[in-house]
Amino acid sequence: MHGNDYTESNNKHPSGVVYxxxxxxxxxxxxxxxxxxxxxxxxxxxxxxLSNDELLAYAPQAEQIDVGKLPDHHxxxxxxxxxxxxxxxxxxxxxxxLKGGDPFVFGRGGEEAQALAEAGxxxxxxxxxxxxxxxxxxxxxxxxxxxxxxSVAFITGxxxxxxxxxxxxxxLAQGVDTLVFLMGVKSLPVIIASLMEAGRPTGTPVAVIxxxxxxxxxxxxxxxxxIQEKAMEIQPPSIIVVGEVVSLHDTxxxxxxxxxxx
Ligand code: SAH
Numbered sequence: 358m359h360g361n362d363y364t365e366s367n368n369k370h371p372s373g374v375v376y377x378x379x380x381x382x383x384x385x386x387x388x389x390x391x392x393x394x395x396x397x398x399x400x401x402x403x404x405x406x407l408s409n410d411e412l413l414a415y416a417p418q419a420e421q422i423d424v425g426k427l428p429d430h431h432x433x434x435x436x437x438x439x440x441x442x443x444x445x446x447x448x449x450x451x452x453x454x455l456k457g458g459d460p461f462v463f464g465r466g467g468e469e470a471q472a473l474a475e476a477g478x479x480x481x482x483x484x485x486x487x488x489x490x491x492x493x494x495x496x497x498x499x500x501x502x503x504x505x506x507x508s509v510a511f512i513t514g515x516x517x518x519x520x521x522x523x524x525x526x527x528x529l530a531q532g533v534d535t536l537v538f539l540m541g542v543k544s545l546p547v548i549i550a551s552l553m554e555a556g557r558p559t560g561t562p563v564a565v566i567x568x569x570x571x572x573x574x575x576x577x578x579x580x581x582x583x584i585q586e587k588a589m590e591i592q593p594p595s596i597i598v599v600g601e602v603v604s605l606h607d608t609x610x611x612x613x614x615x616x617x618x619x
Contacts, residue, residue, distance in 0.1 A: 379485015
């Protein structure tokens with residue numbers, strides 16, 4: 358394995374190791390070489406809903422544990438996932454914690470790493486191609502563009518049930534050129550209303566991209582004033598992009614998700 362490993366020399370449990378691996382946004386071709394190497398060598402792969410099933414085929418030798426949803430459709434509590442990673446590593450296993458996109462972009466990878474650090478477990482981070490950039494890219498939308506967008510923010514649209522979205526709308530609406538919302542489908546109406554209220558012009562282009570980079574990718578383009586109506590059918594997982602760069606979609610769209618065209 359490449360890369361320096363600070364924890365290697367001073368860990369208390371030398372036996373096992375956990376790799377927090379970013380699996381990329383969906384298209385299996387966007388897994389990194391290091392991620393692939395980890396999967397091939399894993400004793401255990403702990404994965405969830407967003408990690409691409411096709412990637413699991415690279416680890417046929419491994420015990421594969423799905424921690425995405427319990428049978429009652431509730432998510433498995435994070436503390437249980439952390440405990441599982443610790444337990445498997447303590448048993449001497451090479452564990453891959455496979456996560457969608459990048460493990461440190463809204464993936465709770467940071468919390469898992471903290472739990473491992475606290476337990477004295479050796480871990481390594483394998484960054485992944487985040488959906489925040491790759492999904493717009495597959496819709497022909499560069500998140501920055503000379504003369505058009507010099508700043509970009511990744512924002513969570515998720516809020517705990519019935520809580521309002523706790524964001525600095527003024528700062529986002531007026532201070533950042535491209536806004537990329539993850540987990541925002543349910544909050545789309547709030548996001549749009551809040552941005553307009555905070556001064557973003559109603560004609561600002563907006564794209565909503567469902568299942569980006571996959572054969573089921575859907576792209577809806579509009580403006581702050583009409584995107585809600587246009588994107589009624591959109592389901593998670595989706596990315597919402599707000600900003601002038603969305604206007605490039607028309608000329609830069611390149612990805613045809615229809616398998617026949619491949
Ligand atoms: N760590 C992940 C993000 C996890 S949060 C990453 O770096 O990509 C989950 C959210 O990611 C989803 O709600 C959705 O907003 C976004 N997402 C992930 N994959 C996606 C895809 N293929 N298409 C659209 N959105 C996606």
